[in-house]
Amino acid sequence: MSSAFDDDRAFTLRAVRWGITTAAALTVLVALLWLLKGALTPLAVAWVIAYLCDPLVDVFERIRIPRGVAVLVILLLIGSAAVATALFLIPTMQHELAAVSARLPAYLGGAMDRLLPWIQQELGLTLPTSIHEAIASFRAGEIPFPLEAARALLQRTLATITGTMGALVSLLIIPVLAYYLIVEFDRIRLAVLGLVPVAYQGTVAEHAARVDRLVSSFIRGQLSICAALGILYATGFAVIGIDLALVIGVASGMAAIIPYVGGALALGSASGMCLLQFGPGMELALVVGWYALVQAFESTILTPRILGGSLGMHPVVVIVALLIGADLLGFLGLMVAVPVAAVVQVVIQDMVALYRASPLFGTPTEEGA
Secondary structure (H helix, E strand, C coil): CHHHHHHHHHHHHHHHHHHHHHHHHHHHHHHHHHHCHHHHHHHHHHHHHHHHHHHHHHHHHHCCCCHHHHHHHHHHHHHHHHHHHHHHHHHHHHHHHHHHHHHHHHHHHHHHHHHHHHHHHHHCCCCCCCHHHHHHHHHHCCCCCCHHHHHHHHHHHHHHHHCHHHHHHHHHHHHHHHHHHHHCHHHHHHHHHHCCCHHHHHHHHHHHHHHHHHHHHHHHHHHHHHHHHHHHHHHHHHHHCCCCHHHHHHHHHHHCCCCCHHHHHHHHHHHHHHHHHHCCCHHHHHHHHHHHHHHHHHHHHHHHHHHCCCCCCCHHHHHHHHHHHHHHHCHHHHHHHHHHHHHHHHHHHHHHHHHHHCCCCCCHHHHHC
16 A cells, blocks of 8 residues: 555656646746747748758659759749749739729718618617718717727837838748758757657657647648638639639638638628628628538548548647747747647647556556456
């Protein structure tokens, strides 16, 4: 009895020590990342590019193409594809926005004609029926103008303009960093593993492989799904006749990197645009129907084919990790959130396995005997 108690006590003390050490290390790491987030953000973006491109570079190496040449070719192809896509998407999206801006007064007038009578009747409010009446109401003080909100918006705009030069410098640095990181990717990985004590190198390598599978399945697979969803949303909404179909499709596809967010953005923005254009009717039903078809296609065909049926991480875990990362470290937090969540998941799984194998948990076979 005493021996079992001592084993339980030793296991508990060891777990507490590991917990305190891990918490202290994470606190120091988060503090350093927060202090250096401005300088580390380009490095994080370059590292993500290197991580995504490394398997393709390995394919080039297997057909005896030097690694440096393969990296240069891949980066040039990616850059050319990005520029070509931007040259197609940006003018088209600008044309859509200009066309909608020209038609917006008519859309708003129609929406006001449909909604104002209902609002006035249900809520008992007297609202302006035109832009001129709204301006007159503002001047008379009948409708308060949100000065504080306007001032805050102006400050954010000035801060964004001020940070533009820094962003441009970062954009120029990222390809250079990405090139050297991809060239040295395997050496960096081996060098980091070489710092681990020899007795633990096998365990660390196994855990790193598990983390890599989780991160790879999410990032590489989710990016492919995002592209497919963006194309499907844009195509379907354009066929229905929704203005800004391309803008909505691109934005929804990019937002789909966060589970559930892309679909919510697609449905909300397309439905809102549809109500402005046509009001409630057949077009709105078609928008909702197309959204449901795309979601069904994603869940039954797209995700199982690309990700093998599982992300490895629950979508809620991904969302929480991204929210915490963005809140703590901004854009840098978004870059590191998923890898950190994968590491935490692997650590928790190992801790649970150790606990179940410990004398503290007990053995079900003895209990049932």
